[in-house]
Amino acid sequence: MNIDRRHLFRIAVAALAGWLGISAFAAPASAADKITVFAAASLKNALDAANAAWTKETATETTVSYAASSALAKQIEAGAPADVFISADLAWMDYVAEKKLIKDGTRSNLLGNRIVLVATKDAAKPVDIKEGFDLAGLVGDGKLAMGAVDSVPAGKYGKAALEKLGVWSSVEGKVAGAESVRAALVLVSRGEAPYGIVYQTDAAADPGVAIVGTFPEDSHPPIIYPIAILTESKSPNAAAYLDFLKSDKAARFFTEQGFTILK
Known part of the structure; x- marks a missing residue:
């Protein structure tokens, strides 16, 4: 009896697929x-x-x-x-x-979400974020990493908070605007900026940074x-x-x- 080899092949493949628990000829x-x-x-x-x-x-x-x-x-x-x-x-x-x-x-x-102030983990000390706090003094000669304040949402929230707290004018010239909040986070994690403003969820995702303060919810529009x-x-x-x-x-x-x- 002649047996179609293609038919045998299909039977063998179907048997193997069944054993593996998959569909042999699924599209x-x-x-x-x-x-x-x-x-x-x-x-x-x-x-x-x-x-x-x-x-x-x-x-x-x-x-x-x-x-x-x-x-x-x-x-x-x-x-x-x-x-x-x-x-x-x-x-x-x-x-x-x-x-x-x-x-x-x-x-x-x-x-x-919430926005927070972060620092490199090795240099992190608590910061009391309130009206008129000395963020410029903390940053010193370094940069404040943020998302671009004219376009990136985290940057816009951060700028709004700093304006509400009356400290934006003192740090505006120190801002390193990044293309995204994750890019701002990397600047702090690598030590290229001593402080940054990011979402608390970003801070939790990077072991190289620590949250040193959380911005009051009423200091910026709801995130x-x-x-x-x-x-x-x-x-x-x-x-x-x-x-x-x-x-x-x-x-x-x-x-x-x-x-x-x-x-």
Whole structure:
């Protein structure tokens, strides 16, 4: 009896696949099934962990581009392909919304955060952050690392706090404006700036720095991370992904990094 060798091969592959617990001839996931996320740089540690859990649960892959919210918003405006945008402030989400680039009914406020003063871990001493505190004296001849104060959300929050506390004019000339809050954090971690203003979640992610003071919440606008699906998204899984990030399953990944959950 002649037995088709291709048939035997298919039987063998199917048997092996069954033993491994996978589908022998399942079609590979299409690009549309994957989710591309543009997310504020300060989200990296928490969102990477949440995305790993999402992929494990759904077998849907995510690709994330992390950068300053301002840079991401401009890329979206320029037509960069993405499904989801998570901004570190309301202003840059508003900017994208005004361009009609987010889907109606998908926007919500996901997370909250705090801004803190950090120093290199070896030189960290507590600082009483209050009206008129001598930040310029602390910085001395060095630099104060911050996100760019005209565009990066953490930089804008930091400037607002320093203005409210009456110390901005004394340190304005000492500011080293970075392209993102994570870039500002690196300046302090490497000892290139003695102090920096970053989110408390960033400080928790870098063992090279220590929080020496926390800015009063009433010294700056509320720190809110909005999320939305972009109008150009073709992913059938984008809505489910948003629901996952807003679920109790994902909440622990954010709270472990110091974020607060907004619902």
